[in-house]
Amino acid sequence: NAGVTQTPKFRILKIGQSMTLQCAQDMNHNYMYWYRQDPGMGLKLIYYSVGAGITDKGEVPNGYNVSRSTTEDFPLRLELAAPSQTSVYFCASRNWAGSSYEQYFGPGTRLTVT
Amino acid sequence: EDKVVQSPLSLVVHEGDTVTLNCSYEVTNFRSLLWYKQEKKAPTFLFMLTSSGIEKKSGRLSSILDKKELFSILNITATQTGDSAVYLCAVLNAGKSTFGDGTTLTVKP
Numbered sequence: 001n002a003g004v005t006q007t008p009k010f011r012i013l014k015i016g017q018s019m020t021l022q023c024a025q026d027m028n029h030n031y032m033y034w035y036r037q038d039p040g041m042g043l044k045l046i047y048y049s050v051g052a053g054i055t056d057k058g059e060v061p062n063g064y065n066v067s068r069s070t071t072e073d074f075p076l077r078l079e080l081a082a083p084s085q086t087s088v089y090f091c092a093s094r095n096w097a098g099s100s101y102e103q104y105f106g107p108g109t110r111l112t113v114t
Numbered sequence: 115e116d117k118v119v120q121s122p123l124s125l126v127v128h129e130g131d132t133v134t135l136n137c138s139y140e141v142t143n144f145r146s147l148l149w150y151k152q153e154k155k156a157p158t159f160l161f162m163l164t165s166s167g168i169e170k171k172s173g174r175l176s177s178i179l180d181k182k183e184l185f186s187i188l189n190i191t192a193t194q195t196g197d198s199a200v201y202l203c204a205v206l207n208a209g210k211s212t213f214g215d216g217t218t219l220t221v222k223p
Contacts, residue, residue, distance in 0.1 A: 033211065042120075042202055042213040043157075050209050058210060090156055101146040101164075101206050105156035 002026050006091050006106035013081040013113045021076040021109050023091030031094045032074040033103065034058075034066065036087040043090060049074055081113045116141045120203050120214035128222050131193050135217045137203030138185040147179055147186050150202040152216070157202055160188070193221045 007022045025032065030051045035043035035058075045058030049068040063085060065077040074093075078085060088110050092103040117140045127133055139147065146164045150157035161170045163179035163186060170177050174193075179186045190197055200216040 031209065035213075040215075042118075042215040043204075045210060045212070048209060048211075056209065059212070101148065101162055102159045103148070103204075103211065105158075107156055 004091055004093055004104050004106035006089075006109050008109060009107065010110045011112070013078075013111065015081060015083065015113060017081050018077070018079050019081070021078070021089055021091075021111075023074045023076065023106060024072050025074075025091075025093040025104070026072065027093060027095075027104065028071060029093035029095050029104070030071070031103075032068065033092045033094075034064070034074070034076045035090045035092065036060065036085075037090060037108075038087050046076065046089075078111075083113050085111065086113045087111060116205065116207065116210070116212040118203055118205050118212050118214035120201075120217050122217060123215065124218040124220070126220045126222065127193055129194055131221075132189065132191045133193060133219060135188040135190075135201050135203075135219070136185060137187070137214055139203075139205045139212075140184065141205045141207050141212060143207040144181070145206045145208065148204045148206065148211075149177055149186070149188050150204065152200045152202055153198075160201075190219075193219075195221050195223055197221050 004025045033048045034046040047066040049055045091106040094103045121136045149160040161177045166181040177188045202216045203214045
């Protein structure tokens with residue numbers, strides 16, 4: 001049981017390039033989330049999904065896109081990277097209901113845009 | 115707009131001290147409040163609180179929620195250097211979650 005996995009761990013992009021951050025979970029969780037964390041700040045929600053085929057915007061969605069074609073995978077796409085997107089990106093998942101709302105986090109992707 | 119405010123932003127104490135971290139919130143359709151500890155990597159789960167007045171405890175850490183006054187506190191007694199971290203508070207509504215900016219706790223020997 002790998003939990004939540006993210007790739008890559010680190011990436012440097014040039015301004016204007018595009019990339020996809022991968023996130024996968026093997027816990028059959030319905031909810032999945034993408035956050036970014038800037039230095040000294042909390043986590044800001046970019047996008048989330050309540051199940052395959054359903055996605056919704058969070059607080060800071062501009063410059064990003066997501067898709068959720070399977071329960072397991074929730075990739076985050078950056079189009080036309082900008083220096084303001086330099087951050088650490090965390091993916092998380094949780095079950096839909098029941099006794100716990102705990103979110104399980106991946107190890108993060110550190111992205112630098114120069 | 116949902117809002118979570120943590121205080122203080124940072125705190126420096128000595129080993130053995132007791133600390134209280136605060137989290138206040140304004141969220142529609144509240145479901146749960148969660149506390150996390152973050153040490154230069156992904157956050158790790160501490161507590162989930164859904165009901166007012168019921169204290170959750172884990173060793174030297176405890177937390178309680180007040181849904182009338184819309185706040186929660188996290189207490190750490192007999193602090194140790196290993197407690198040094200950023201403590202994050204998050205509130206869940208129907209699907210979304212909103213995090214505060216965290217409290218950075220430094221415990222000196």
